[in-house]
Amino acid sequence: MATTRSGAAQRPNGAPQTKVCQFKLVLLGESAVGKSSLVLRFVKGQFHEYQESTIGAAFLTQTLCLDDTTVKFEIWDTAGQERYHSLAPMYYRGAQAAIVVYDITNQDTFGRAKNWVKELQRQASPSIVIALAGNKSDLAAKRMVEFEEAQAYADENGLLFMETSAKTAMNVNDIFLAIANKLPKSESAGGGAAGGARRLNDADAPRASSCCK
Amino acid sequence: MDEDLPTDFNVIVVGTGVVESIVAAACSRIGKDVLHIDCSDHYGGLWASYNFDGLQKFIKEVKTEPNKHSQVYNLEEKWYINKDPPQEEPKEDSEDGKAEPTKKVWCQADFTSEYRKFNIDMTSKLLFSRGPLVELLISSNIARYAEFRCVTRVLTWLNDKLMPVPCSRADVFATEAVSIVEKRMLMKMLTSIVGYNDEEMNNEFKDWNDKTFKEYLTHKGLTPNLIHYVLFAIAGGTESMPCLEGVRECKKFLMSLGRYGNTPFLWPMYGSGEIPQCFCRLCAVFGGWYCLNRPIDSVETKTVDEGKTVVVVGSKSKTLKCDHLVIGINECPKDFISSEPAETCDISKAIFITNGTIMASEKEPLTLFRFPPLNDEQNCVTVLEVGPATGSCPKGLFVVYLVTNKVKDAESDLKPYAEKIFDMSGGDQTATSDKPKCLWSLFYNVKDTSAAVHSGTDCVHVCAGPDAGLDYDRAVHQAEEIYKKICPGQEFLPRAPNPEEIVFEDGATPGPEFQREDEDAEGDKE
Numbered sequence: 001m002a003t004t005r006s007g008a009a010q011r012p013n014g015a016p017q018t019k020v021c022q023f024k025l026v027l028l029g030e031s032a033v034g035k036s037s038l039v040l041r042f043v044k045g046q047f048h049e050y051q052e053s054t055i056g057a058a059f060l061t062q063t064l065c066l067d068d069t070t071v072k073f074e075i076w077d078t079a080g081q082e083r084y085h086s087l088a089p090m091y092y093r094g095a096q097a098a099i100v101v102y103d104i105t106n107q108d109t110f111g112r113a114k115n116w117v118k119e120l121q122r123q124a125s126p127s128i129v130i131a132l133a134g135n136k137s138d139l140a141a142k143r144m145v146e147f148e149e150a151q152a153y154a155d156e157n158g159l160l161f162m163e164t165s166a167k168t169a170m171n172v173n174d175i176f177l178a179i180a181n182k183l184p185k186s187e188s189a190g191g192g193a194a195g196g197a198r199r200l201n202d203a204d205a206p207r208a209s210s211c212c213k
Numbered sequence: 214m215d216e217d218l219p220t221d222f223n224v225i226v227v228g229t230g231v232v233e234s235i236v237a238a239a240c241s242r243i244g245k246d247v248l249h250i251d252c253s254d255h256y257g258g259l260w261a262s263y264n265f266d267g268l269q270k271f272i273k274e275v276k277t278e279p280n281k282h283s284q285v286y287n288l289e290e291k292w293y294i295n296k297d298p299p300q301e302e303p304k305e306d307s308e309d310g311k312a313e314p315t316k317k318v319w320c321q322a323d324f325t326s327e328y329r330k331f332n333i334d335m336t337s338k339l340l341f342s343r344g345p346l347v348e349l350l351i352s353s354n355i356a357r358y359a360e361f362r363c364v365t366r367v368l369t370w371l372n373d374k375l376m377p378v379p380c381s382r383a384d385v386f387a388t389e390a391v392s393i394v395e396k397r398m399l400m401k402m403l404t405s406i407v408g409y410n411d412e413e414m415n416n417e418f419k420d421w422n423d424k425t426f427k428e429y430l431t432h433k434g435l436t437p438n439l440i441h442y443v444l445f446a447i448a449g450g451t452e453s454m455p456c457l458e459g460v461r462e463c464k465k466f467l468m469s470l471g472r473y474g475n476t477p478f479l480w481p482m483y484g485s486g487e488i489p490q491c492f493c494r495l496c497a498v499f500g501g502w503y504c505l506n507r508p509i510d511s512v513e514t515k516t517v518d519e520g521k522t523v524v525v526v527g528s529k530s531k532t533l534k535c536d537h538l539v540i541g542i543n544e545c546p547k548d549f550i551s552s553e554p555a556e557t558c559d560i561s562k563a564i565f566i567t568n569g570t571i572m573a574s575e576k577e578p579l580t581l582f583r584f585p586p587l588n589d590e591q592n593c594v595t596v597l598e599v600g601p602a603t604g605s606c607p608k609g610l611f612v613v614y615l616v617t618n619k620v621k622d623a624e625s626d627l628k629p630y631a632e633k634i635f636d637m638s639g640g641d642q643t644a645t646s647d648k649p650k651c652l653w654s655l656f657y658n659v660k661d662t663s664a665a666v667h668s669g670t671d672c673v674h675v676c677a678g679p680d681a682g683l684d685y686d687r688a689v690h691q692a693e694e695i696y697k698k699i700c701p702g703q704e705f706l707p708r709a710p711n712p713e714e715i716v717f718e719d720g721a722t723p724g725p726e727f728q729r730e731d732e733d734a735e736g737d738k739e
Contacts, residue, residue: 059357079497084218086503088256088490090358093483093604122329196602197360197482198473200351 021185022072024094025176028116029101030109031083034135037166038101039075042176047167064180071180073097092124097131097179102150104134104163105142110150117157129182131160131175138165218502221534222248224699225526227509228541230258231685232676234489235692236539238355238496239706240699247501248533249493252508256493258541259284259659259678260336262486265328271335272655284543284678287622288657293639293650296321316643317609319568319652330607332484333564336679337597337614339364339581340479341465342472346685347479350491353706358491360482362603363474368572368582368596369446371438375572375582375634378446380466381475391438399439402430406460407467418457426459427452445585449683451593452586480579480597483604488685495709512538512546514670522672537699539674542662549668550675560659560681561623563615563631568642569649570598570611571634577602581683584615584630592618594630595683611649618681623656663687674698 027035040046043062059076076095081087092098098120102113113132120130132154134145147163154161160178164171223245226237233249234256241247255261259282263271272290275282298320324331340346340361350356367378379388385396409417421429426448430440444450448462469477481487497503511527524538542550570578582596594617599605605612613635615627631637635651642650663680674695680687693705 079494080500081494081497081503083502084504084507086505088493090483090487090490090494093487094360197362199360200347200356200473200479 018068018070019185020070020072021183022074023096023180023183024076025073025097025099025179026076026091026095027078027099027101028082028087028113028120029133030103030106030112031080033101033103033106033109034166035099035101036077038099038133038135038164038172039077041166041169041172043075045169047169049167062176064177066180066185069185071183071185073176073180089123092120095124095128096183097129098124099131099133099175099179100159101133101135102145103136104145105136105139107144110134110145114153117159127184129160129179130157131162131179133171133175134161134163135166137163137170138167218504218531219246219248220532222246222502223535224248224537224539225250225524225533225535226539227251227526227544228258228676229256229489229493229505230260230541230676230678231489231492231688232692232695233258233539233541234492234496235349235689235706236674236676236695236699237501238353238492238499239692239696241496241499241501242353242706242709243700243703244499245700247496248504248535249496249501250504250507250509250528252506252544254506256490256505257335257486258543260486260489262332262334262484265324265331265333268331268333268655275657282543284660284662286658286660287624288655289624290653290655292321292653293637294319294321294642294652298322316568318642319610323607324566324653327607330601331612332486332605333612334485334614336485337616338485338679338685339597339683340481341684341686342469342474342477342479344465344469344684344686345689346488349689349706352708353495354709354711355491355495355706358494359487361473361479362482362579364476364478364480364581365474365576365579366574366581367446367476367478368580369442370582370584370633371441377572378442380447380477381470384475391436395436395439398435399442402433402435402439402443403463403467406463409464414460418460421456424456425452426450426454426456429456429459441585445593446583449583449593449595476581478581480599480603498709509544512540512549512673514672522670524672537672537674539676539695539699541676542666542678545668545673545675549670549673550666557661557663558681559619559661560679561617561619561626562657562659563623563627564655565613565615565631565635565651566606566653567611567613567635567649567651568609570600571596571613571649579603582634584633587629587633591620591626594627596630596634610652616681619658623658627656671698 027039029035037047039060040048043060059074062073062075064071076091078087078091100113100116102109117130120128132150134150151161160175160182162171162175164175166172224240224247226233226247226249229249229251237247237249251258255267272288275285275288299318367380368375369378376390379385382400385399391399427440427444430443435443443463444454444459447466448454448459450459450462466477473479493503507528509526509528513525514522515525516522523534523536526533526535526538571580571582577600578598579600580598582598584594584596586592594615597614598611600611601608615630617626620626631651634648636646636648637651659679661680662678666675666677668675676695677691696705
């Protein structure tokens with residue numbers, strides 16, 4: 001990545017070439033650990049104390065600007081399908097990043113977070129960037145999961161790790177930024193995991209050259 | 214574990230096949246409380262895609278617990294390769310990019326270790342680019358959950374060999390297989406079929422009701438080659454296909470051309486099993502509850518106050534109630550199926566894993582091949598070949614699906630066709646040959662339950678299993694019919710909003726804005 005960056009900086013005509021990379025990011029974790037709240041904080045800058053578990057949003061998008069790259073996150077929420085262990089595998093398809101969330105005041109959610117990490121290692125793309133978020137850090141007084149314990153687990157498994165608070169916004173942008181920095185931004189990135197595959201939409205006019213060329 | 218699961222719903226959907234999932238999504242979308250359950254640990258039922266491990270479990274289950282998959286029978290799995298790699302295996306892999314890559318010798322252990330790279334369909338189907346499923350995916354905004362690939366070519370079997378079928382205008386003019394005169398004739402014929410409106414259609418074909426499509430094509434002066442292309446490859450028919458059906462099928466094919474690719478067809482990335490999951494996700498996004506691994510023990514209807522009927526479903530010692538029960542035929546208690554579906558034609562299916570494509574191509578092909586019947590008793594065989602780019606298998610392999618109407622049993626019905634296009638002798642995988650080696654095969658029959666099934670009561674709706682057709686049209690149609698009964702007069706899957714269109718409710722106070730510096734850190738850092 002460093003090489004890409006310096007290469008861009010040396011462009012002679014001054015205008016920095018901004019590359020736009022789009023990534024699918026999935027959220028995982030037990031119900032009520034604050035997955036939707038993290039996204040709402042990141043995307044809308046909002047926090048609702050009594051966030052409904054379903055928000056009617058298939059996914060939200062948010063853009064981050066790195067030095068020479070614009071990273072567009074397409075953030076998928078579990079839509080409640082994680083209850084009763086019924087998350088559809090299509091959720092992981094083509095995901096380049098994941099945030100596994102637990103609640104620092106609830107040891108069980110940390111145990112479940114480890115299972116989600118295993119599930120990702122089993123189901124998702126091998127190159128997926130995984131971040132572990134210990135949410136509700138504003139409730140440190142009721143802490144049940146030690147920072148060091150989670151940090152050690154994250155290090156062992158090669159995960160990014162931060163404690164976050166959707167309520168105070170602490171580390172929320174930072175964790176997304178850390179993921180954005182870690183994602184490979186090669187030419188092939190950003191078109192979804194599968195080059196040549198396509199989404200369907202009604203704006204598709206008949207095209208002279210086919211997508212499958 | 215499930216104490217917090219509510220017990221009263223507007224709609225309970227049992228089974229996660231395509232029909233059930235579309236109905237679940239449609240009901241949830243307009244605000245019905247929906248519980249969607251499946252007795253197995255995965256989505257899709259007989260419409261699922263499996264990785265190689267999941268497929269092995271499925272095969273084992275069919276053999277040891279036949280009641281669990283009562284629609285599947287005559288299942289035969291066969292390997293054509295060794296269990297373990299050869300002893301004197303050279304160390305370097307083909308990925309080194311050596312000048313002379315030797316062809317990989319596959320063994321069964323490779324399939325086991327790379328099991329995750331397989332997504333093998335129990336029901337493989339294509340989408341017509343302008344067919345009802347594509348239109349529904351787009352109009353409902355469910356399309357954003359899935360990715361597709363265009364089928365790159367349509368093949369046929371002519372003069373005992375594989376031939377590409379020219380399907381777009383460009384193809385027609387590029388092909389060397391037909392003469393210039395034939396090209397003009399074909400274009401004229403195809404253009405007129407697309408151009409007819411209903412009235413013109415009725416006029417043109419009023420005397421053809423009881424005749425075959427072949428007779429019509431002959432009458433139009435098409436040469437035998439062209440008749441073959443149009444009848445078998447474009448209309449997907451047989452010698453006896455009725456004229457009007459042939460015209461309709463041709464029109465469907467032609468109308469879907471030019472939207473996304475060179476052929477009228479799309480294939481879902483990671484297999485057809487993604488389709489029901491997309492609808493399930495929409496259902497969940499609008500508040501639907503999901504429980505896999507949840508078998509049902511009993512279904513009964515009860516009349517409560519004011520003559521209202523509710524359906525009571527017993528499941529894992531819990532009593533669930535709903536106004537409407539939507540249930541897949543596989544899960545449905547027999548007493549709710551008023552009459553066994555008319556003994557239509559069952560389906561013969563086969564899946565092959567090969568070490569190459571059936572017909573060499575510059576880029577990785579995605580192929581629809583309609584195999585005309587080899588003898589008079591049989592039907593057309595639909596062949597779909599998909600490669601690694603579709604997420605169906607590891608690099609170097611192809612997955613090929615064969616489907617036809619059952620005559621005898623899956624193996625007898627399909628093996629003669631497979632032998633024409635694959636080398637099924639086992640043996641040296643590196644040997645050069647004009648046909649790809651078949652490494653593994655699975656034959657099975659599936660009961661055809663696609664004839665509409667009535668439950669005998671207004672509040673239980675039985676969904677059919679997969680049909681033998683090439684597309685999803687029947688499933689989409691059935692789902693819409695069931696939805697209309699549950700939610701009369703309501704729009705079917707109105708467009709779901711895009712994320713940026715969602716306005717979050719006011720009233721909830723935004724959180725305090727400390728930690729501003731964090732937001733700045735993200736900001737528009739240059």
